[in-house]
Amino acid sequence: MVKMKEARASWLASVFGLAALYVxxxxxxxEDLDSALGGINVTNLLQSSFALLAIFFFNDSVRRLANVDEVRWTYYAPLLILPVMAFSFALIEDKAPTAASFIVSRLDQLPxxxxxGMYMIALLFTVLRAVYMLRHKAKGLYAAFTIGLLIVAAACSCHIAYVALFHFTPWHALALDIGSWWDRLFYSGLSVTAAGWLILFLSKQLARVRLWTADAFWLTALRIRVNADRSRLSPAWDLLNETLENGIYKSLIxxxxxxxxxxxxxxxxRQDRIARIEAKLDARV
Structure with a gap:
């Protein structure tokens, strides 16, 4: 397994996304999952938290892939919503029994x-920030990527409107009609975004992987063979934990x-192979 900076955030996004789907x-x-957590719909809180984390780290992966380095405090603001979500969830009355319609049946409660609402606002903020971040790159694959994100933003907006209308107005039928678009828009947008990201990521990284993977493995094997490290685990750890070029630099040192x-x-x-690798590295600088 070879690590790259943008791939690390992508792996985290995938892990949290799968966790969100699982719960x-x-x-x-x-019912079986939630019963282990008390049977009071804690799985809904977990699902929301995992989904928010997945979107956040996915956004971070996009930032790295697009070489957008500027990160302000507002970039991490959506994560501050997590304790607010947990606190408001704790205030909901009669949280049992377990049900997929947990939110719908309790919208009469302000918590x-x-x-x-805060969960959807955090998702919307994160997605719109990604769109803004890519505003100068919205061409080709980045354009398809941005379209997918805008569809997700529309889904979040629909859900926010649904929650607000259902609780604060008597227009429940209208609220339900608007809320019914959430699933269709959200998963359609995610599909477009995921497809665009995968194509974009592979188009940028396949050549790099082909260029450096063999050298990275060869240098790691040489370190292990000659026992060049104090710890026998160090070469394997560097291969897993470092980016390709960083791992090669470290192995050469x-x-x-x-x-x-x-x-x-x-x-x-061996000296000739090492010299060729160093020449490749110098040519990339």
Whole structure:
């Protein structure tokens, strides 16, 4: 497995996304999952929290892939919603029994409106910030990517309107009609966004992976073979934890230090391979 900066955030987004899907009850029955947590719909809080984290780290992966380096405090603001969600969830009365319609059946309570509304506002803020972040790159694959994000934003807006109208006005039928668009828009937008991101990521990274993967593995194997590290786990850890180029740089430093420390020189075939790798690195600078 090879790490890249934008891939790390993407892996985190995938993990949280899968966790969010799991606690929906599509794999294990919702009643079984929630019963282990007290049977008071805590799975709904987990699902919302995991989904928000997934969107956040996905957004961070996009930022890195698009080489947008500026990060202000507002970038992390959506994460501040998590304790607000947990607090308002705790204030909801009669949280049992477990049900997929937990939110719908309790919209007469203000804490439910705050809980669900703040969750959607955090998602909307994160998505719109990603759109704003890519405003100068909205061409080609980035354009398809942005369209998907805008569809997700429309879904979040529909849900916010649904919650507000249902609780604060007598127009419940209108609220339900607007709320019914949430699933259709949200999952359609996610599909477009995910497809665009995957194509974009692969188009940027496949050449890089082909160029550096063999060298990274060869240098790691050489470190292990000559016992160049104090810890036998260090080479494998660097391969897993470092970006491709950083891992190669670190391996070269370790191997050169090993030569100097032991007053030896690697055989000519190894020296030639190391020299070629260093030349490739110099050419990339």
């Amino acid at each position: 929906l009850g599509t794999v294990t029955p919702l 439910t409106v705050v809980y669900s 370790v191997l050169h230090n090993y030569e100097r420390g032991n007053l030896i020189t690697f055989p000519e075939p």
